[in-house]
Amino acid sequence: MSAPILDVQQVSLSFRGIKALTDLSFAVEKGEICALIGPNGAGKSSLLNIVNGVYRASSGRIIFDGAPFDRPTPMAAAQRGIGRTFQNNALFHRMSVLDNVLTGLTRLGRCNLLEIAFRVGRHPAERRAFRQRADEIIGFLEIGAYRDTVVGGLPYGLQKRVEMARALVASPTLLLLDEPIAGMNAEEKTELSRLIAEVNRVFGTTIVLIEHDIGVVMGLSHHVVVLDYGRKVGDGTPAEVRRNPEVIAAYLGTRH
Numbered sequence: 001m002s003a004p005i006l007d008v009q010q011v012s013l014s015f016r017g018i019k020a021l022t023d024l025s026f027a028v029e030k031g032e033i034c035a036l037i038g039p040n041g042a043g044k045s046s047l048l049n050i051v052n053g054v055y056r057a058s059s060g061r062i063i064f065d066g067a068p069f070d071r072p073t074p075m076a077a078a079q080r081g082i083g084r085t086f087q088n089n090a091l092f093h094r095m096s097v098l099d100n101v102l103t104g105l106t107r108l109g110r111c112n113l114l115e116i117a118f119r120v121g122r123h124p125a126e127r128r129a130f131r132q133r134a135d136e137i138i139g140f141l142e143i144g145a146y147r148d149t150v151v152g153g154l155p156y157g158l159q160k161r162v163e164m165a166r167a168l169v170a171s172p173t174l175l176l177l178d179e180p181i182a183g184m185n186a187e188e189k190t191e192l193s194r195l196i197a198e199v200n201r202v203f204g205t206t207i208v209l210i211e212h213d214i215g216v217v218m219g220l221s222h223h224v225v226v227l228d229y230g231r232k233v234g235d236g237t238p239a240e241v242r243r244n245p246e247v248i249a250a251y252l253g254t255r256h
């Protein structure tokens with residue numbers, strides 16, 4: 001079997017004495033959709049923040065694509081191929097869909113956002129390539145009709161798609177999605193779950209997502225990791241995790 005794309009090794013994280021993660025280890029294989037589940041405060045977002053360099057683990061290490069992250073920063077993570085969306089979407093609400101998506105590329109290139117948006121600047125070939133790539137992803141996520149619409153006026157479900165487009169435009173190897181369907185209506189949930197599965201199938205992107213909707217998790221994921229109070233209490237296929245008594249007690253049952 002090939003080496004995992006993401007190998008979390010004995011990671012712990014404390015905030016002024018509060019243990020958010022304790023000795024957490026698990027591996028994500030290339031091409032899989034892995035869900036992180038667990039009650040509020042279990043440490044799921046903290047883990048994503050370590051993987052993409054926002055937080056530094058107190059101990060343990062993250063191996064990504066065969067190499068450790070010794071001095072992780074969000075920029076280093078993006079440059080190594082890790083894309084991310086956030087629990088509370090972090091879009092530029094006064095900018096168009098296209099310009100928001102383009103911000104996902106500027107840090108990888110030589111043009112800045114203004115040069116791309118206003119079609120000026122030093123590197124016209126790069127500018128054209130970026131716009132073409134942004135249009136491809138906008139089309140793939142079925143938001144082409146809103147390409148030039150200001151993001152702040154779009155329904156929440158479409159804003160979440162824009163955020164996903166921005167994370168995907170740089171062709172990440174690993175995409176981290178923090179509660180991608182939270183707050184959506186049933187139809188929006190079904191649509192975005194379908195698109196997440198399509199991204200995984202068509203681009204081969206490995207996806208790690210945090211989600212509370214167990215029905216969606218079980219239908220979408222190949223692998224589920226369960227956290228409780230910062231510790232791993234389950235790790236397996238959706239069917240295995242569903243049968244695990246510790247998981248049932250911690251999360252699916254009534255302990256919380």
Ligand SMILES: Nc1ncnc2c1ncn2[C@@H]1O[C@H](COP(=O)(O)OP(=O)(O)OP(=O)(O)O)[C@@H](O)[C@H]1O
Pocket residue numbers: 015018019020038039040041042043044045046047
């Ligand atoms: N920046 C921070 N400063 C202090 N404590 C923090 C910080 N971030 C997280 N924590 C604490 O770490 C623990 C884990 O929080 P985290 O947000 O990772 O959990 P979560 O599983 O993502 O929860 P939720 O499902 O509510 O988003 C909690 O006790 C939380 O209060």
